[in-house]
Amino acid sequence: MRRxxxxxxxxxxxxxxxxxxxxxxxxxxxxxxxxxxxxxMVEDFNAGFSYLTGVSLEYxxxxxxxxxxxxxxxxxxxxKTFYLTSVYMDPSDPAFSTNRSFKQKLNYDYxxxxxxxxxxxxxxxxxxxxxxxxxxxxxxSTIASKGYRDEDTTDLDTKIDMGLVFGLGKKFKLNDKxxxxxxxxxxxxxxxxxxxxxxxxxxxxxxxxxxIATWNFDI
Numbered sequence: 001m002r003r004x005x006x007x008x009x010x011x012x013x014x015x016x017x018x019x020x021x022x023x024x025x026x027x028x029x030x031x032x033x034x035x036x037x038x039x040x041m042v043e044d045f046n047a048g049f050s051y052l053t054g055v056s057l058e059y060x061x062x063x064x065x066x067x068x069x070x071x072x073x074x075x076x077x078x079x080k081t082f083y084l085t086s087v088y089m090d091p092s093d094p095a096f097s098t099n100r101s102f103k104q105k106l107n108y109d110y111x112x113x114x115x116x117x118x119x120x121x122x123x124x125x126x127x128x129x130x131x132x133x134x135x136x137x138x139x140x141s142t143i144a145s146k147g148y149r150d151e152d153t154t155d156l157d158t159k160i161d162m163g164l165v166f167g168l169g170k171k172f173k174l175n176d177k178x179x180x181x182x183x184x185x186x187x188x189x190x191x192x193x194x195x196x197x198x199x200x201x202x203x204x205x206x207x208x209x210x211x212i213a214t215w216n217f218d219i
Contacts, residue, residue: 025219026056026181030212034076036106038192039202045078045106052112056214064120068130072112073139076208079105105144108157108206110136114165114187126171134187136161136206156196161206163189171216181214 035047054072061067083101116132138159142150169183189206198204 022060023218024058024060024179024216026058026214026216027054028056028070028072028212028214029053030210032074032076032208032210034078034108034206034208036076036078036204036206038205039199041199042078042106042202042204045080048077048079048105050075050077050107052210052212054112056216058118058216063125066118066120068114068116068118070112070114070116072114074110074112074136074208074210076108076110076206077106079103103146106141107144107150108141108193109139110161111139112136112187114185116165116167118169126173128169128171130165130167130169130183130185132165134161134163134165136189138193156194157204158191158193158195160191161189161193162191163187163206177218179216181212181216183210183212183214185210185212 030052032050032052033047034050036042036045052072052074054070054074056068056070058066058068081101081103083099112134113136114132114134116130118128118130120126120128138154138157138161141153141157143153144150165185165187167183167185169181171179171181173179187206187208187210189208191205192198192203193206194204
């Protein structure tokens with residue numbers, strides 16, 4: 001009986017160890033370069049840089065094929081400078097007109113869940129291409145103008161954003177259990193994120209390019 005228990009425990013340890021070798025956990029952070037499309041007004045805003053941070057889990061189905069999931073906090077942003085001319089008394093006299101400008105910035109804070117398939121293209125398992133989908137949950141959206149209080153626009157947007165993800169990544173091994181990964185992703189939003197009527201019956205869809213650095217490790 002005692003010998004049987006030893007064999008069972010040994011098999012369990014081997015199975016658990018093999019399973020652990022198939023799983024990599026990660027902590028990631030990076031930059032996001034985002035823009036919006038779907039109607040002329042929102043497309044007139046310039047794409048902007050912001051940040052993301054989160055965690056990841058990668059499970060290897062085969063030596064060169066894996067499933068990867070992230071849970072990221074991500075800010076998507078875009079900005080535009082508006083120019084205004086005010087005329088006083090005599091429109092023909094430049095002395096009676098003033099020009100001023102102000103910058104308006106759109107901020108969308110999301111909790112994003114990408115689900116990807118990674119295919120490793122070389123034998124070292126360090127260079128891969130990826131594809132999949134993402135779901136984003138809107139935490140808050142605002143319009144920020146310098147000199148004015150930020151306007152909360154969360155109620156004007158839908159809570160859910162969804163789309164496709166395409167990527168390319170490279171891993172750098174530190175030791176048997178740790179590695180650093182660098183990944184470039186394109187996130188193409190496919191759904192209308194506006195909960196109100198949009199100019200010219202258009203829509204507001206997201207687009208973001210992510211540059212992500214990840215510390216991957218085995219437990």
